[in-house]
Amino acid sequence: MIVQVSNLKKHYKKQPVLKGIDITIESPQIIALVGPNGAGKTTLMNCMTNLLPFNEGSVELVGKKNTDASIFYEVSYLQDNRILYGDLTGYDHLKFICHVQKIPLSHIKEVTDRVGMTGYMKKRVRNYSLGMKQHLLLAMSIINKPKLLLLDEPLNGLDPTSAINMRNILLELYEEGTTIILSSHNLDEIDRLTNIIYFMKDGALLKESLQDFSSNQYFVNVDDPLKATTVLKQAGISCTMIEGVISFLEIEVILQNFLDIMKANGITITSIETKKIGAERRYQELFAKEKTDETVAI
C-alpha cells in the first residue's frame, strides 16, 4: 500500500479542519488536491507526513506508520520555501540530504541538471528568486527518487518554461513509478497532469475522476458579434459572450451546428481557440461563484 489514511481528524483549538479523511492508494497515480484558500490542503499534507499531530485516525505511507522516520528514504514532501536556509547554498542543501540519506554526491549534478539549476547551485539561497527557490525545493524532493512525492503548491513563482519543465519532470517520475500528490490552484496545469482530483470541501475530500467532466471550451471571434448573439439566441444555442468573444462547451453545442448558423447568416469567423476545462468546470460547480458583470449569457 502506498498511502493509507483512515478517518484522519484535525482541529485547531475548536476549529475542525479535517473531518475524517480517508485516502487509499495502491498503485502509482498523480492526484491533485484542490480547494479554496484555507480548505486544509497544507494541514492534510503536514499531518500525513507527521509534521503536525492530528486528533484522530491513522496514516501509513509506503507500508509504514508515518511516525517511522525511515519513510523519508522513500517519501518526499515539497513544502514552501520557508524551510530553506538563506546562508547556505543550494548545493549545501542537496549535500545535506545526500549525507543523511546515504545518496552518492554524484546525484546532485544529475538532479540539478534535470531541474535546470546547475548554474546557480553554488549561490547562497538568500540571493535566489522565488522561482529559483522552487527549483531547489524540487531538486531536494526528487534527489532520493521517492516512491511517494507530496508537493504543496509546487508551481508557486515558476515562469512558464519552469512550469512546463516541472510538469514534464512530474510526468516522468510518475512513468518511473512515483505516486504524486500535489496541491495547486492552477487548474489548467492540473488538467495537463492528471484527471484524478480530490476536492477539499468542508473538511472532507470529494474524490473525482474528471474523465466525465473534461470538455473542450471554444472561444470564437466573429466579425459581427452583435448579429451572432441575435442569431444564436433565435436558434436556442447556449453560449456566453465575454468582451465580444463567444464561448461554449463542446458537450453543450455541436461545433458544426455553430459553424452552420454563422455561415447561413453571413457571419465570418476570424478565430477559434479551444481550451480543456475539466478541473475548472468541476471547481466552479463545487465552489460556485457569482458570475462577473461582464459575462453575459446569450
Ligand SMILES: Nc1ncnc2c1ncn2[C@@H]1O[C@H](COP(=O)(O)OP(=O)(O)OP(=O)(O)O)[C@@H](O)[C@H]1O
Ligand atoms: N497553526 C495554525 N493554527 C490555527 N489555525 C490554523 C493553523 N494552520 C492553519 N490553520 C487554519 O486551518 C485552516 C486550513 O489551513 P491550510 O493552510 O491547511 O489551508 P490550505 O487549503 O492549505 O490553504 P491555501 O490554499 O491558502 O494554502 C485555515 O482556516 C487556517 O486558518
